[in-house]
Amino acid sequence: NAGVMQNPRHLVRRRGQEARLRCSPMKGHSHVYWYRQLPEEGLKFMVYLQKENIIDESGMPKERFSAEFPKEGPSILRIQQVVRGDSAAYFCASSPQRVGYAEAFFGQGTRLTVV
């Protein structure tokens, strides 16, 4: 059973470009969570999705950021018109249940660098 797969591992974008981060959850997991980690900090919740539904996006900036988890295919975190402040590591986690009642399995993260 493959773990949570995130790609790309590293992504460099110029200011104003779009960044698309992909997350394939573990087999059988229908809950996906995106977190952002700034240097020297813990993770900050961004968005929680179940298949085809956004359950909670309260941690995601209202502008330029969007997330989806389609019926088929990976979950996508999309950042439009990136700025330097978007540079961070973005982690995806998946679980068979809500995180509070099960361990969340994390991917290796995507390190986004905006130049």
Place this chain on the structure above:
Amino acid sequence: AQTVTQSQPEMSVQEAETVTLSCTYDTSENNYYLFWYKQPPSRQMILVIRQEAYKQQNATENRFSVNFQKAAKSFSLKISDSQLGDTAMYFCAFGDSNYQLIWGAGTKLIIKP
């Protein structure tokens, strides 16, 4: 709002020693979960140990154990017989009946040979 505090930004010990990482949290919930995650230089986030608040017995996983003090809202991680491979960032996290994990800022642990 729930908060998680890790007061030790960095710790270092000699190989084979025992080290304790501290974590305190604040919540008004009665049922919740607490986690310790390890993040080695590879940046993979690895679950080390999990504690359910309704269980009085402290969780143990091989060389890793916790001291869970619910009344004091304290959740420390003890690593016995530390190994070089234990060098990593360690994060304490809180999960309640909601679905978000609330994270501490982390403790950088260095195991010296």
